[in-house]
Amino acid sequence: MNSLHETYRRPLFPRGPGLGFRTFVLSAISLALIFHDQRSDNLQAVRESLAVALTPLVWVASMPSRLLDAAGDINLRETLQTENEHLKDALLKQEVRLQKMDALAAENRRLRELLASAAQLEDQVLIAEIVAINQDPYRHQITLNKGSRNGIYRGQALVDAHGVMGQVVEIAPYSSKALLITDPNHGIPVEVNRTGLQTIAVGRGDERGLRLPFLPSNADIQVGDLLVSSSLGGRFPSGYPVGEVYEVKHVAGEHFMEAYARPRARLNQGRQALLVWSESYPVGGDPPEETAEEAVPADAATTP
Amino acid sequence: MNTRNLYLGFIVSMLLALLLQLVPLPDWLGAARPLWPALFLAYWALREPRISTLFSGFVTGLALDVLFGTVLGQHALGLVLVVYFVERLRGIFVLFPLWQATFALIPVWAAYCFLMFWIDGSTQHQANVWLRWLPVLSTTLFWPLVFSVMELLRQAPEDE
Numbered sequence: 187m188n189s190l191h192e193t194y195r196r197p198l199f200p201r202g203p204g205l206g207f208r209t210f211v212l213s214a215i216s217l218a219l220i221f222h223d224q225r226s227d228n229l230q231a232v233r234e235s236l237a238v239a240l241t242p243l244v245w246v247a248s249m250p251s252r253l254l255d256a257a258g259d260i261n262l263r264e265t266l267q268t269e270n271e272h273l274k275d276a277l278l279k280q281e282v283r284l285q286k287m288d289a290l291a292a293e294n295r296r297l298r299e300l301l302a303s304a305a306q307l308e309d310q311v312l313i314a315e316i317v318a319i320n321q322d323p324y325r326h327q328i329t330l331n332k333g334s335r336n337g338i339y340r341g342q343a344l345v346d347a348h349g350v351m352g353q354v355v356e357i358a359p360y361s362s363k364a365l366l367i368t369d370p371n372h373g374i375p376v377e378v379n380r381t382g383l384q385t386i387a388v389g390r391g392d393e394r395g396l397r398l399p400f401l402p403s404n405a406d407i408q409v410g411d412l413l414v415s416s417s418l419g420g421r422f423p424s425g426y427p428v429g430e431v432y433e434v435k436h437v438a439g440e441h442f443m444e445a446y447a448r449p450r451a452r453l454n455q456g457r458q459a460l461l462v463w464s465e466s467y468p469v470g471g472d473p474p475e476e477t478a479e480e481a482v483p484a485d486a487a488t489t490p
Numbered sequence: 491m492n493t494r495n496l497y498l499g500f501i502v503s504m505l506l507a508l509l510l511q512l513v514p515l516p517d518w519l520g521a522a523r524p525l526w527p528a529l530f531l532a533y534w535a536l537r538e539p540r541i542s543t544l545f546s547g548f549v550t551g552l553a554l555d556v557l558f559g560t561v562l563g564q565h566a567l568g569l570v571l572v573v574y575f576v577e578r579l580r581g582i583f584v585l586f587p588l589w590q591a592t593f594a595l596i597p598v599w600a601a602y603c604f605l606m607f608w609i610d611g612s613t614q615h616q617a618n619v620w621l622r623w624l625p626v627l628s629t630t631l632f633w634p635l636v637f638s639v640m641e642l643l644r645q646a647p648e649d650e
Contacts, residue, residue: 205544209574212548216570219563224613229562236556243505244557247512321512322558323520323621324610356559363559454517 230356237358244329248318255457310463312336314344316456317361324391326366326453328352332461333360341421343462349427349450350374350415351459366453367428368395376428377416381406384416387428387447396429398445407434407445423464493540499644500541503530504550512557521621524628527554527565528572528602529636532595535576536583537640547573564609568602575601592633599626 223229312332320327332338334357342354344364352372356363365372370391376398377384383405387396401407411431417424429447436443507526515523527550535543551566558565575598576583583591600623607622 205574205577208544209570212544212570213567216548216551216563216567220561220567220609220613223562233556233562236552240553240557243508244512247509248514251514318512319514320558321514321520321523322560323517325559327559 233356234358237356237361241358241361244318312338312461314362314459314461316459319454324370326352326369326372326389326391327355328364328366328459330354330362330364330459330461331360333358333362335359338362338461343415343422343426343464345426345460345462346451346456346458348452349429350422351451351453353421354461364459367449367451368392368453374422374428375416375418376413377424378407379412379414380408381411383407384418387413390446394446395432395449396447398431398447400442401445403436403441403443405443407431409434412450413447417464421464423462426462496538496540500534500538500546503534503640504546506530508550508553508557511554522624522628524632525599525602525625527551528569528599529629529632530640531569531573532576532598532633533637533640535573536580537644539580543573543577544570561609561613564606564613567609568605571605572598572602588634588637591637592630595633596626596630599629 219229314330314332316328317331318329320329330338330344338354338357340354340357344351344353350367352364352366352369354362355365366389367374367387368389368391370389372389373386375384376387385398385401385405387398389395390397396413398407398413409431413428413431415422415424415426415428427450429449431445431447433446434443435445504527507530510526511523527547531543531547531550534541534546547569548566551564551569552562554560554565554569555562576595579594583594586594603623603626
């Protein structure tokens with residue numbers, strides 16, 4: 187009695203290339219892709235079109251957390267009231283600071299005019315929503331809902347209300363991927379606010395934040411120093427807070443010392459981020475063809 | 491089960507695997523996420539000689555590479571090799587009871603994790619963390635579950 191279904195029988199003499207050969211060919215293709223992708227940017231277009239095709243999947247996968255968020259938004263009257271009061275307080279404080287800021291900005295502009303400098307104080311910005319977080323625990327990447335159609339370019343800086351978050355590394359028409367400053371592949375030029383010391387902050391790939399390697403052993407840097415972004419390299423706009431030093435380590439017998447910093451930006455909180463146009467477009471990135479309508483010119487007061 | 495249903499089931503299960511890989515988990519759990527696509531592909535490679543799991547593995551791997559922003563081809567290579575080993579050793583696996591097959595598959599998951607780790611390393615993604623081996627454990631624990639559930643789902647329509 188033959189209980190096997192007709193189609194279960196495997197042919198005695200299989201036709202076509204064998205399993206080993208097919209595996210070999212596919213592995214060879216994979217290896218070629220790996221080498222090619224590592225060396226050049228030619229595969230970026232393929233990657234982008236695949237990313238567009240896979241967008242529905244990402245959207246479905248983010249549904250559970252979105253639903254949870256929506257459920258969390260249902261608030262009691264009391265909580266809303268207290269929150270409202272807090273926000274009013276905060277607004278009042280900010281307004282007081284802003285008044286001072288206006289005066290300072292005007293003064294700064296006058297001084298800059300005296301110095302005939304072209305630097306702008308305010309940058310053009312665009313708000314983007316964080317739609318997904320890379321679920322690979324060893325890569326610190328986020329996906330944003332703004333893409334090349336909004337004038338985003340590769341290498342564009344990303345900030346939140348507290349400091350620099352990272353930069354855009356990959357663009358699709360309606361979404362983009364950004365690398366956070368804590369990714370081990372990310373380095374950002376920084377300046378110590380207190381002394382003006384220029385150095386580089388590299389991500390550590392975990393929750394502990396940033397590392398400042400190869401500081402001269404007599405460098406003037408202390409615990410609590412604020413690091414701000416520097417426009418060296420032309421990628422980041424200058425003057426945004428990046429992190430705060432929490433440890434300075436002298437290694438015995440080494441010529442250099444290292445410092446560690448905690449990022450200022452709330453990297454794993456919140457769903458919004460600001461994309462900032464820096465004054466000079468980066469060397470490696472593609473400048474946007476035209477400025478998108480949604481982009482908000484921050485201030486008309488640009489100095490000549 | 492006719493061929494059309496079979497292919498439909500296969501595609502749906504692979505999409506499900508990709509979704510499970512993408513669903514956000516808390517940080518402390520994220521490192522222990524089982525290798526869902528590898529699990530489902532291994533199941534199909536083991537149970538269904540009619541489907542070309544090898545090529546599907548390649549395509550799924552490319553999708554994973556795009557979704558996770560890894561070097562194009564990294565997951566594709568890993569999944570192709572997983573399918574190859576499972577298909578090659580199918581004759582042995584079929585004879586084993588489920589719990590023995592569970593243990594016999596551990597080297598396959600470990601090899602996959604090692605390959606990912608190695609390619610990450612050679613493409614300058616430093617990732618020297620012991621937690622990288624956690625998926626081997628969780629995948630092993632999930633294998634009996636995935637296997638039994640898939641068997642049940644596939645048996646049900648056939649009995650009618």
